[in-house]
Amino acid sequence: MMTENRVPKGYLPTKQPDLFFEDNAVGRLKKEVWDASDAEIDAILADYGVPAPVEWAKPGAYIQTTTRWQVEENRKKNDIVFIPVGCTELHGRHLPSASDTLYVSAICEGVRRFTAKSGAPINLAL
Incomplete structure (x- = not known):
């Protein structure tokens, strides 16, 4: 059982001791989403209009x-x-x-x- 949060070189820690994100642009973005509150996630989804009905038949969507x-x-x-x-x-x-x-x-x-x-x-x- 892991008792301390040892962060491998080139990775970012999380509050979960066995979960790390790479210290690069993609990893930092993933960590930001991982650490986001429900309200922050709701705001991000709202920017993308999610949830929304499927648009396969919507004129102008495809x-x-x-x-x-x-x-x-x-x-x-x-x-x-x-x-x-x-x-x-x-x-x-x-x-x-x-x-x-x-x-x-x-x-x-x-x-x-x-x-x-x-x-x-x-x-x-x-």
Whole structure:
């Protein structure tokens, strides 16, 4: 049993003695989220419009549901395209086999809503 919190070189400690984050930009961001209060997490999620209904059929949300002229205008502002892909696999009898794809789609949709606030939404493709 670990009695003291020994932090390996290049890692950041947490209040949990066996959990560390790398001391780099990604690790510091992960630690910030890990240490965030429920209110701080709610505020972050609100910035991304989460939770929200699925947008697969929402006009303008995906390239396939956006008029061609608007796709061209969007691409001038932001040429990044996210293609949400997840495994199709058995997750037990209680979940659909598309769970991974549904989760990543919701994340990408949140990023699209967040970037749309700045006037340069990312593009999504099915």
